[in-house]
Structure formats: C-alpha cells, structure tokens
Amino acid sequence: MKTIGKIAPLLLALSTVSPLVLADEFSDVYRSYQQAWESGNNIEARGFAEKAYSLGEAKFGKDSVDYANLGLNLAKALRSDNSGDFAVNRQRATEIATLSLASYEARFGEEATDLIDPLMVLGDVTQDSKTARKAYQRALNIAKDSGKGDLLAYTRMNAFKRLARTEYYTSAVYGYIRDAHEYFAQHRPANSAVRLEATYLLAGAHMGNAKYRKAEPLYLEVIEQYKVLDYTHPYALGAHSRLVELYERMGKSELSTEHCIAIGSMKPWDDNQEQTPLFRKNPEFPMELVRRGKSGWAEISFTVDEMGMVRDPKVLDSEGGKGFEKASMEALSAWRYAPKFEDGKPVKAESSVRLDFRVER
Template sequence: MKSSVRFRHAVTVVTLSCFSLSLSLASLGVSASEFSQSYTAYKQAVAEKNNELVLKYAGQAYELGSVQFGPKSLDTANLALNYASALEAQDQKKQANSLYLLALASYQTGYGEDALEVLDPLIGAAQTSSEPKEAKSLFEDAIDISSDAENRILHADTLSAAFATLSKTRLYNRRIRNYALDAYEIYKEELPQDSLTRVKAAYIAGSIHFVEKKNSRAIPLLNEVVQQFSALSYTHPYELKAHAFLVELYEREGESDKSTEHCIAIGSMRPWLDAQEQMPLYRKAPKYPLSYAKRRKSGWAEVSFTVDEFGFVKEPKLLDSKGGSKFSDESIKALKQWRYAPKFVDGSPIAAESTVRIDFTIE
C-alpha cells in the first residue's frame, strides 16, 4: 500500500549548445559561380541571423560544393558542418547527425583522429545522436582530445556539452555528473566572476548539489548566480530558479529569515495580475493520518490563507474538506510552514489572499 499527498500546483524549468566551423572563400579558388553565390548568401543569412535562409543556403552550398570539391574533401567537410549546424538549430537531428559523421570521417583522415580539429564534428555528432551509448562514446573521445589541449576553456566547454546531452539519458551516472562540476572548477579559475559562461556553470553545479541535498555546497553557488544576474536589467530564468532553490535550501536549514529575501526577490520579478494564483516556493508535505491510511481512506482539504509581505502563510482557514477532520488538521499544520513569493503592487510587497486544495490518496 502506498499513500500520497498531491498539491494542485507545479513549477518547472531548461539548455542547449552547438559547435560550428565556417569556410573561407579564399581557400576555394572559385570566382563568380553558382556555388560562390550560394555560399555568399549563406554568410549573409548568418550575419542577419535569419535561420530559415541559413538552412536554405547552407544546404545549397553543401550540395554544390560536394560536386565541385569531391565528397571526401575537407572543403566539403567544412560545408557539411555548416549545413549540419543549421539542421541541428532547426531540430532536424537525424539528418544533421549523418552530416556530422561524414565531416568527422573526413577530418579524421585529413587531420588525424586525435587532432583538435575533429572536436567540432565529434561533439556535433554526439549531440545529435539518437543512441545514448553512441553519444557517450563520441563525447568520451572528444573529452580525451580536449583534455590534452592547452586551452582549458575548450576542455570545460567539451565537458559542459557532454553533461548537457548525457544528463538527459538513462546513462546518467556520477561520472557524467562530474563533467559539470569539473567544468565549473575550470571556469572559476579561468573566467571572471561576471562571465555568463561561468555563472551558468555555477547554476548547473548548484542545481546538482541542490538535488543531492548537499546544502552547504549548493547555497554559495546559487548565491553567486543571484549576485551576478541581479545586475541585469531583465530577469534571467536561471536567476528566478536560483532564488527558488535558495528558498528551499534555507528552509531545509531552518533559516527562514534568509529565505525571506529570496521570496521577496521572486515576487518582485514580474508584474502581478489581479487574478494570478500564487505558487508555493517551499512546501512541507502534510502527514498522512496513520489511522486513515490503515483503513485505505482518501480525502482532501481546501484551505484559504493570507500570504504576507514576507511570503509567510498566515491565518489558514478551512473552506471545505472530505474524508475526515484529520486531513484538515494535517493540511493546516503543514501549510503554516510553506513559503510563497509575496504579491507586489506598485513596486512594494503586500499581503494577499490565496487558496490551495490538498489531496490525500491511497495508491
């Protein structure tokens, strides 16, 4: 028998990278031709950030170039990389993967299997592979190559790319988790504190420690994220999530006074709508009454309350319930420990009314 408590609220969050290699017209020895026109149009589309035209002309340049230079030439491999990158950006991963692998074979023949030049097609092929084991193998080759390079940022970028892809697969393990932590340590040594790359890496490392409940490691990393993003004129998703994590971390530590500033920060990040429902940042699950669980008894409680200007729950009152008074009692007891982002009006936090229904079910 399994009992559960379900809340009618949810919050989530999200990340993506790619590598590309451009082709120098000077190396082609081509004058005004159909190919050079397509390639020039491709470069113009890249400059204008017109993704549809980038895809169109990258494809044209690759098809024409493969005829002009031969399917196994490095020039054709360069064009294949450009086209693969454009396809990947449009989420056409299967076709992109074939082109990355084609370019990889040419690069390994032309530069050697351990050359730095093969990193781009290696990582591209790994990121677009539909087979996690193949992606893992390709990333391991890329990491081996980048680890021998003098450029430590390049190695950190490779580790970060491997984590971003492999952490979403069934192969995720401690080694893959360490890719992100090792990348952050390199960025911390090599990049200034306000580097966006370093801040994002700090967020990922902090998130890992948050999930693993390593509070003392997560808190300074997420505070670093908040500190750097606070200088921006807009709200970055990582800043919002870092504040939310810090609310829960400080509540775990029993330091509600420290979580308050993060509740307020979240509340101030966006304009409130009059009918907007408030979402809990920290929830303490109610205890399932043991006597009810033994009897396989289910029910629910709907409670109204005030979220004060510091994000604390005040004056919870039962509106309706089903299944027994113990469900209501446990709901109110738990709600008193929840934390919310306070509602803001004209730039200042105010107390606001909210409601929640808590379901108790036996699965």
Template sequence: MKLNAVLPTLLMMGTASLALTASWSVNAQTSAAQPAFADALAGYLTAVDNQDAQGQLLQARLAYELGKAEFGQSHVNTANLAMNYAHALGLKANYLLRSAPEEDFPTQTELLQYAVSVYEKEYGPESTELVEPLLKLARSYYIDNGRDFNTKKKNVLRAVELSKTLPPLVRAEVYIQASHILSSEYRSLSRRYAEQAYDLYVEHAPENAVERNLAAFNMAKFYMGERRYDQAESMLKDVIAQFSVLQYDTQVSLAAHAFLVELYERKGERELATEHCLAIGSMTPWLENQEQTPIFRTLPDFPTGMAKRNRDGLVQMSFTIDKTGFVKDVEVIKSDGGAAFERSAIKAMQEWRYAPKFENGKPVEAQSTVQLDFLIRR
C-alpha cells in the same frame, strides 16, 4: 566565439557556441553560389534573426538540399548545413511540423551522424573540429533515440577526450555541455564534468565572468542535491551578487534565490529565507487570476487510516500570504474524504513559503487558494 561558418556567417546551436574551429573562408565560393541556394540560406538566417522556428526548419531543409548540389555530399559546408538543419529540427516549436504524417524529415541523429562522418574525413578522426559535432550528436539521442544511453555517453566521452588540447576556457565549455547532456542518466559523470568546468573557470576566468558564475550555479545545484548546504549557500550568494552587478538574465538570479529559500527552510532557518522570498517577489509580477506557486513546499502526510482503507481525498483551501512570504489564516473551503485529510493539508501548508505580492515597491499581504489531492496509487 565563432564556429565553422556556413555561407556566409553562421552555424546555429542550442547552447553557446564553442570556439573549436576556424571560420570557413567563403569569399571565393560565395560569388559562385547559385541564387536559389543563396536565397535559401539568407531565408534561414532571417528566420533565425526573427526567432521563426518553422521558417528556420523549412529554409534549413531547402538550403541543405540545394547545398548538396552546390558543394557535393562530402563537402564540410554541406555537413555544416546538415547541422543547421538538425538544430532547426530539434526546436520545440517545430514538434508538430516534424511529426506531421505528410512530412518526411530525417532525424537529427541521421543528419548529425552524416556531419560527423564528413568531419572525420575532412579533419581526421582525432581532430578537435569533431568536438562540437559529437556533442550535437550526443544531444540528439535525447530526441530521436531516448533510451540509447550508451551511444550518447560514447559520443560525449569521445568529444571530451578530443578537447584536451583546446584552450582552458573552451575546454570548460565542453565540460559544461557534457555535464548537461549526461545529467539525466549519468549523474556522477555529469557532476564530475560540472566540477571540472567550474575549476577551469575559477583558474582562468575573472570573478565577474558570466560563464564562471553559470558554472558556479550549476555546481550549487549538485551541492543542493547532496545536501551540502554550506557549499551551496556560498556559491548561490556569490552568483546573486555578481549577476546583480552584471544585470544578467534574471531567471538565473530568481532560481538562485529560490534555491536559497529551499536551503534555509530545510535547515530550519526560516527567517534567513525571508530575504530571498522578498527578492523574488520584487522581481516577479503578481498574477491575480491564477494560483500562486510556492517557492518551498512540503508534501502533506497521507493519513494512515485512510491509506489502510484505500481512500482518496482532496482539500481546497484559502489562505493569506503575508508580507514576508509566510502562510497564515488557512481555511478549508472544500474537502472530500474527511477531517484527517484536512488536518494533514493545513499542517503542510503552514510550512510553505511564497514570494509576497509587491505594490508600489513594497510587500503587501495577499490572498490565494490551493487544492491538495490525496491519491493512492493503484
């Protein structure tokens, strides 16, 4: 799906592109572009291809500054260059560079507010072309204005409203992005958009469409949070089945398996969780020299007597992860605070589940260690 293109091809996003606007025709103006601008844009595109975050930022800034002279401050091409610049600023790898005291970068929000204003003048305040810049602008408030929740929400609501005339699958993608942007502060609204996206994908996309299965995975996460385990279980199983055929990103499949482990453990159906512990173990390398991460864990109870006495404690344990991911043979190798902390820690550990170690394609028992800290908030 294409976006408004900037000489000659692309406008970068942090998420999948929206097919909201036609590609900008560059034939007449590309040949007239100043060499410095063309070189800067080519450098930006090369940095994108090479996943060079710092190169993207420096070249995007240069292309934007030269583009203002090339096209003018009020031209939509300059607005698109500003969105490239904003995207590069938002890359996590550029945090130190954009925060350096000797640098004087604008904020993402400033660049995107400018881009939205140009789009409004170019296409009109009710145009669908505004949907993508508005979503980008809303997302920028997380970085630049973390507590300006109302403005973030306002831009998302406007983008969603403008998207109503777009094709169903494009509208579904708008809902997905809106859901992600609002997930931290507006959970109920985020859930509503996630469900609307999922419904559109079910109605208009085939069962094996990647986007449809990602939307199902997103809905399953909401169901997990609501303890609607039956709905979550069905969706997660379908996602795993589809992605195994599609050979899609294993991280999503791993997460789906992990959710099913948690689901079955919470339902007390521990043997059903085993299949998914084994699946995760077969898909991930075993790192001998670091503490293994449990797929499912329960927090130990803080001993009442110790809490009353305002006592902290710690318990370090060695244990065996068996072939199905259960914990056994727990032994205390170090503790501080007394036997009550040890008993609580051992009891909790017996409820944990891990992905077993695999050797030559088969699960084997393995040793690991963990330290549990019991700390009173003061």
C-alpha cells in the same frame, strides 16, 4: 563578457560563405534563422533551419562541412521546438546530427578538435542516454588530447549538463563540473558568462547531494555577479529560487525571505494562474485513511503575504474526510512563495491550491 574562442557558435559557422551566396535566397533564409534562434523563437527557428538545410544541399553539396553545419543547426532547432511530436523530432535530430558528424570525420579525421562541436550536438539532441555518453566521451578524449584548457573545461561542463540527468550520472560526471568550475575560476573574470554558468551548475550538483553549505556560497556568488551586471538572467532567478529551498531545508526560513521577495520583483504575478510555490512540504497521508484505502482531496484558499509566507489558510472544499483537510493545512503552512509586487513593492495576494491524496490500488 568573454566567450571561448575555440567553441564558435554553430549559427555563425557559415560566416565565410562567398559574397555570391550571401546575395541569394539562402542568405535571407539563413539570416532569418539566426534572428529567430537568437531571440528564442524556437518554432520559427526550426522552420528557417529546415529551409536553409534544404537550400544548403544544392549550394554546398551534401558532403560539405558547410552543409553539415546547417544540419547541426537543424538538429538543435528540432530539439528546442516543442510544438510537434517530441519523440519524432528527437529521432530526426539524432539522424541529422549523425550525418553531420560523419561529414566532419570525413573532412578532418576522427581525432580532430573540429569534431567536438558535432559530437556535443549529437550528445545533446539524442534521447538515448548511451549514445549521449558515447558521444561526450569521444569529445572529452579529443579535448584532453588537445592540451587546450579552455576547450577541455567547456567540454566537461557540457558533458555534466547532459549526463547529470541520466542513469550514467556518477562521481566521475560530478567531477566534470567540479574541474570545469575550478578552471574557469582561475582563468576567467568573476563576471564571465561561462564561469557563472559553471558556478551555477556546481551549486546545483551540491544541492542535489544535500551539501547545502557548499551550494550556498556558490548561489550567492551568482546572484552578486548578476547584480553587478545589472540585468536579470535565468541563473540569477534560479539561484534565488534554489536558495529559498536550501534555507527552508536548513531550517532558516528568515534567510529565505529576501530571496522570495527578490523573485517576486523579477517575475510578474499572474492573478489568472495558480501560483507555483518556491518551496513546498508534501502533506502527510493520514495513516488511518491509508489503511482504509481511501483517496480524497482538499482545496485551500490562502493569502501570500509580503514576505512570501502563507497566511490565513481556509478550506474551500474537500472530499474523503477531515483528515485530508488537516494534512493539507499543516503542509501548506510551510510553503513559501514569491510575493506579488505592485508599484515596486511587495503586497499581499490571494491564491488557492488543491492537494490530492491517492491510494494506488
């Protein structure tokens, strides 16, 4: 698949380092960082990014762009590593990304396209939505002024990804992914990674607005293209999962079955874990028990059949009254799961779940 030439991954930003530097300890540490990052080992990536950042200060100087790139790598690694204190990591990532951005501004000025990468990293790593919006707005303005369609579409897509989950999600932010998708659909082949990402994200935007008929063909397009590419991708798995929910909400359970089965074939069943439903209907709290201020729970065993449907639910235990048992059984009958696979075929499997009913006092 093609990638956008202008937005080069930051992990390759030091490809022009001199041969003398590449032969020393820094080179080994940086290479280890690259390998860990590319393999998704976030804890190791963070450790190597920390060391590279420390070594880089002496090698390149604190005000150099090379050192700033190492800071951006570390900021992203801190954001991705969930093993430590989340808030502390995000705060430190924000501080480092801000310092890196300042180095870029000192080198290239405040309107250069070179600032788009560090601005997006800052927007992504900060916990503060206002800071994220400000960073992405600057990046978008620079991208617009550049006159480069690829750059603007890519920046819009990333701005949507970050701002869609904040209080600043508006019709304008929705427009970012709509416009990005339109551009990539016109200028990228159907199996392009960036086009498929934009397609998946636009489908999600439609799904969130309950525009199921608009979301459906987009999710199907993602699935079809990854079939052609012949490998499993998280977006393909996600598209199958969202289509299960979509069809159930549209009252088309028969269409969701093939996607339940597809997920089952892609994702191994773990007998030691409680299975997560692809679609769940929340139980209705019995009004009589609400009026009495009564809380309770019900534990139900059931069979997930070859089509991912719930069969033979039975009450294992409960507390609070029969009303909770009945509400749990009724809700559970509408749930959908990915079936268990054995020897390449879907089979029945046993599972259980506990549903809790609580009255807030």
